[in-house]
Amino acid sequence: MIEQLKKQISKEGISFRSVTAMLIFGAIVVVFVLFGFQGKHTATGNGAAAVVNDTLISVADLRSEASRLEQMYAQFFGGKADGDMQRQFVQQQALESLITGEVVSQAAQRNGILTTDAEVRDYIIHEMPVFQKDGKFQRDVYQQILTANRLTPADFEQKVRKDLVSRRSRQLLELTATPSALELEKLKALKETKFNVGFAKIDKEKVLAQMSIPESEVQAKLADSEFKKKVESEFNANKASYSNEEEVRAQHILIKVDPTKPESEKQALDKIKSLQKRAEKEDFGKIASEVSEDIGSKAKKGDLGFFARGRMVPEFEKVAFEQKVGVVGGPVKSQFGYHLIKVLEKKPAQEAKLELAQNQIAKKLMASEKFEAEMKIFDEAVTQGKTEVVDSKLKMFGVEWDETGYFDLSAESVPKMNSAVALQAAFEVSEAKPFLGKVIRDGGSRFILKFKGMKKEPLVADEKSLVAQMTREKSMDIYGQWIEQEKKTTKIERNLELLNGR
Numbered sequence: 001m002i003e004q005l006k007k008q009i010s011k012e013g014i015s016f017r018s019v020t021a022m023l024i025f026g027a028i029v030v031v032f033v034l035f036g037f038q039g040k041h042t043a044t045g046n047g048a049a050a051v052v053n054d055t056l057i058s059v060a061d062l063r064s065e066a067s068r069l070e071q072m073y074a075q076f077f078g079g080k081a082d083g084d085m086q087r088q089f090v091q092q093q094a095l096e097s098l099i100t101g102e103v104v105s106q107a108a109q110r111n112g113i114l115t116t117d118a119e120v121r122d123y124i125i126h127e128m129p130v131f132q133k134d135g136k137f138q139r140d141v142y143q144q145i146l147t148a149n150r151l152t153p154a155d156f157e158q159k160v161r162k163d164l165v166s167r168r169s170r171q172l173l174e175l176t177a178t179p180s181a182l183e184l185e186k187l188k189a190l191k192e193t194k195f196n197v198g199f200a201k202i203d204k205e206k207v208l209a210q211m212s213i214p215e216s217e218v219q220a221k222l223a224d225s226e227f228k229k230k231v232e233s234e235f236n237a238n239k240a241s242y243s244n245e246e247e248v249r250a251q252h253i254l255i256k257v258d259p260t261k262p263e264s265e266k267q268a269l270d271k272i273k274s275l276q277k278r279a280e281k282e283d284f285g286k287i288a289s290e291v292s293e294d295i296g297s298k299a300k301k302g303d304l305g306f307f308a309r310g311r312m313v314p315e316f317e318k319v320a321f322e323q324k325v326g327v328v329g330g331p332v333k334s335q336f337g338y339h340l341i342k343v344l345e346k347k348p349a350q351e352a353k354l355e356l357a358q359n360q361i362a363k364k365l366m367a368s369e370k371f372e373a374e375m376k377i378f379d380e381a382v383t384q385g386k387t388e389v390v391d392s393k394l395k396m397f398g399v400e401w402d403e404t405g406y407f408d409l410s411a412e413s414v415p416k417m418n419s420a421v422a423l424q425a426a427f428e429v430s431e432a433k434p435f436l437g438k439v440i441r442d443g444g445s446r447f448i449l450k451f452k453g454m455k456k457e458p459l460v461a462d463e464k465s466l467v468a469q470m471t472r473e474k475s476m477d478i479y480g481q482w483i484e485q486e487k488k489t490t491k492i493e494r495n496l497e498l499l500n501g502r
Helices: 002-012 016-025 059-077 084-110 117-127 139-148 153-174 181-192 204-210 215-222 225-237 263-279 284-291 314-322 354-384 387-397 420-426 463-488
Strands: 050-052 055-057 193-203 247-256 303-308 332-334 337-347 440-442 445-456 492-494
Touching: 050 084, 055 084, 059 084, 084 153, 084 463, 084 492, 117 153, 139 153, 153 463, 181 193, 181 463, 193 204, 193 387, 193 420, 204 354, 215 225, 215 354, 225 354, 247 263, 247 284, 247 314, 263 284, 263 337, 303 337, 314 332, 314 337, 354 387, 420 440, 420 445
Parallel strands: none
Antiparallel strands: 050 055, 050 492, 193 445, 247 303, 247 337, 332 337, 440 445
């Protein structure tokens, strides 16, 4: 997910560093989603997602925060987290966000940075539109929303208190972050100098995915006892990834109920019943695309794709797994409103078996070995400047040269490449030394770079905006350093079994 997310961020013109800041320091957002933390609140392992000193971070809070981040990703970049790796990434970000929030709260309290009950009350009443109607705070709406999200007023107000303390801590640090005249001159010079870099990016996972290994070679390799042991070791180490949970693919139509309007309940039920009759004669997907009030699935004719247990709210999940394929069941009531569900497919649970997975594992290991062997040749060709060999290997990997386009020297990452490591290396190429004679590694990606151009452009931004930008950046750096220092003296225990899905 990280690489995919970085690409989406790049298109929006937002740096990955800025998004990380949003994840850690973002304001509280109340969200309602069909997929998310409402489905399962049972604790895992030791009953907590993490412990910060003596304060527990609950599994329910983790799922709530993960749901918030998924909504933020969807709002900024479209789509949602699909696949185990993507969901695990969001969950890890969510846990670190909660841990950071708790570390800041405890550190602020020790340093006398506090917020009053009146400030918390005023923030909820005046600054959170979700609790307002016609610009006025509605206590009944407040209570209904908290109940729907399984929060007590005390729990929610404590979350708000922590957020306000975090903001106040940052604001205090901003007072020490005003840049000097020399720093401003340096920033101007960096922004006026622009580079354009040519690059080729080799993504190991993408190359492996398209690499073809003949079945005959796989069988011959499996006949080697030493290689067979490697396959068995890989299987035993990642057994869970070779098994499948029971899954259902379903379409649904949602008609929402407005908790602030008592008459909305009957109206929604009457409407869903009339749609049920229509579904007896009309195409279910067509009806869903016309009238469903679940925006996410409406565009897909109500199709939710495959999902395992624990992904949906309990009422929805129970019916979906019990209902027969092809049947449109009766109305199902959940906290979102009324649903009609049509099950399209079912996949039974499948236990991991070596004999079923060994060919897949063998191909993966063989592809990885082949890739590393080819990369060794590639590395040598790059170092020796053998451009014909380099281009030949790039073609074999299915990789083409690209250009970053012009970017200034103050950039946090190189456009398109989205790699801080590649950014640093990009400044090693020049008109005098156009080809970087080494392969740059950043995670699972490898880059080779060449100089394409450099130019100077007068800076358009005024000094006031530069000061504001530099102040934000400096205060963020100082704030981040303060947090990291506090973490070093804080006892933090993470529930790794929960994060790894065990």
